[in-house]
Amino acid sequence: MDWSAWVIFVFLIAAIGVGLYLVAYTRAGGFSNTHAPVFTTNVATESTPIQTITPTPEPVPTPTPTPVTTPPVQFYYLSGYVRDSSTNAPVSDARVYAVNTTNYLFVGGLAPSYAGLLAIGSTDSNGYYKTEPMAKSGPFFVSVIASGYEQKWTNNVTDKNEASQLTINAPDGIQKVDFTLKGIRSISGKVTDTNGNALYKVNILAFTYTNNQQIASAITNTDGTYKLSDLPPGTYCVKASPSSSKMPYADQYFNNVYDLNSAKAVAVNPGQDTPGINFTLPLK
Numbered sequence: 001m002d003w004s005a006w007v008i009f010v011f012l013i014a015a016i017g018v019g020l021y022l023v024a025y026t027r028a029g030g031f032s033n034t035h036a037p038v039f040t041t042n043v044a045t046e047s048t049p050i051q052t053i054t055p056t057p058e059p060v061p062t063p064t065p066t067p068v069t070t071p072p073v074q075f076y077y078l079s080g081y082v083r084d085s086s087t088n089a090p091v092s093d094a095r096v097y098a099v100n101t102t103n104y105l106f107v108g109g110l111a112p113s114y115a116g117l118l119a120i121g122s123t124d125s126n127g128y129y130k131t132e133p134m135a136k137s138g139p140f141f142v143s144v145i146a147s148g149y150e151q152k153w154t155n156n157v158t159d160k161n162e163a164s165q166l167t168i169n170a171p172d173g174i175q176k177v178d179f180t181l182k183g184i185r186s187i188s189g190k191v192t193d194t195n196g197n198a199l200y201k202v203n204i205l206a207f208t209y210t211n212n213q214q215i216a217s218a219i220t221n222t223d224g225t226y227k228l229s230d231l232p233p234g235t236y237c238v239k240a241s242p243s244s245s246k247m248p249y250a251d252q253y254f255n256n257v258y259d260l261n262s263a264k265a266v267a268v269n270p271g272q273d274t275p276g277i278n279f280t281l282p283l284k
Helices: 003-027
Strands: 077-084 095-100 117-122 128-130 140-145 174-176 179-181 185-193 203-208 214-219 225-231 234-241 266-268 279-281
Touching (some): 077 095, 185 203, 203 225, 214 225, 225 234
Parallel strands (some): 077 174, 077 179, 185 279
Antiparallel strands (some): 077 128, 095 140, 117 128, 185 225, 203 214, 203 234, 234 266
């Protein structure tokens, strides 16, 4: 073996020996913590409280509500109830009229002419009515007519000159207008001569009993009968006046008297007819 092999062999033996020595020295306590270098840091000895950070939620946008728009009113109506002022019972078959404020005419004091008529309504068995549609909201007058009752106007007045104009301002275009009607009735009878013959075309007049104001008139039919209609409740004196028709009979008050102060009072009550107010007229 040459010298280089011996050198390598010796070097290996030496390395193994140094390694075994270091292991034995370490197990014997060498390189203890007292001899080991100490490395320090600037870490605080007291614990630092941990701050919890709650994330702020992003605001949720509030939806903008869709505005509710009321559709424009296309037509206008009147509606309501018509009742008896004494009994509060519904009045059926009453006619409610909306009439122009400047161009209207009530024919014979009853139904309006079509020149000024805007709409009509009729009550049912419950007294309820609703007029036909109107293109305008007003202003106009309202009147109600029912058989056996006095005519009424806006604000429940009997005089059309006292009636107020009405303009519909209800959001849905339907204005509520109620009426209470005072019942008016009639006086009826028959006129004959002293022989019991019916007298035709005799004028019959009704006057208020207290101040002798004429309220109504009628003319006898061919059978001698008559009827004084649309009388407000009250007390009346009734007169047969053949002289106004140039007939040869004497004028007479009920009951077969010829002087107003001697006339018998005739009572008319709401919702009633007063029959049997008869006359027997002698020749002049």
